[in-house]
Amino acid sequence: MAEPNLIYKITILELLHRSGFPLSNSQITDFFLEGDLTDYFTAQQAISDDEEAGLIFSKTNHNNTTYSITDDGVKTLELFKEKISPALSKDINKYLKVNSISMKEENSYKATYFKADRGGYVVQLRITENDVPTMDLSFHVGSKEQAETLCNNWKVRSDQVYEAVMDILMG
Template sequence: MSNGNKIAQDKLKLLYILNFINVPLTNIEITNFILDNNILDYFTLQGLLSDLCDSKFVVLNSKKGNEYYAISEAGIAALDMFGEILPEYFKNEVKQNLSYLKKEIKKHRELLGHYYKRKDD
């Protein structure tokens, strides 16, 4: 596989992950998942995220002091057109590992509280 094809496939992998999880992710969350599953190295990942943002396939939004990456409409369209390039083993790996990650992310972002009635008034 030529270097250009590898870069394109790696970008599609990132788009697939963002589309599958369907929850905006921080850079740390994306990085941890990618590195824990040996999908890309750190520097390649950061470069690809930057490229995807520059080309408007991924949007970076700020909320409550954190920045979150999410796939854009253009990214979804690109994934629809070229997603068949991704290997089936990769898709299966994402489905297995990302289901767990999605639950963990939601759990960490939820604010849980307990309250008790102290008096009738």
């Protein structure tokens, strides 16, 4: 039997490879916790180790970090794929089947902000569907607090904003 930490690292690669889209830290961690495979800290260490080794890369947008597998990660996965037992492979399939739609939705609402050259902040809000932008908005606001408020409210209210804008523009 392979070393557990190696299996966790390979499992993360397999999750990212099979999902076909970036997964958040919490989505990866949830797989391990829901399956009672390991604890939170061990899962975090495995994610960190994979990233440090260049097998996965992270992208952070305002309080949300998502991970994708790199080309080196795919090559490594091919070399160590047999370390994933049939039972673990089945668990990965089940987790992705049950959670795939909600995970895609969760990752399709993006909100970020940055300091504007001439003062204030630019807030970028986006809804994507299959990596195609459905709505893309940018705002200039005066303070970091306003920028954070817009970003924090985007996931909760983006559907309402989309409907309102469509109603106004189509009406």
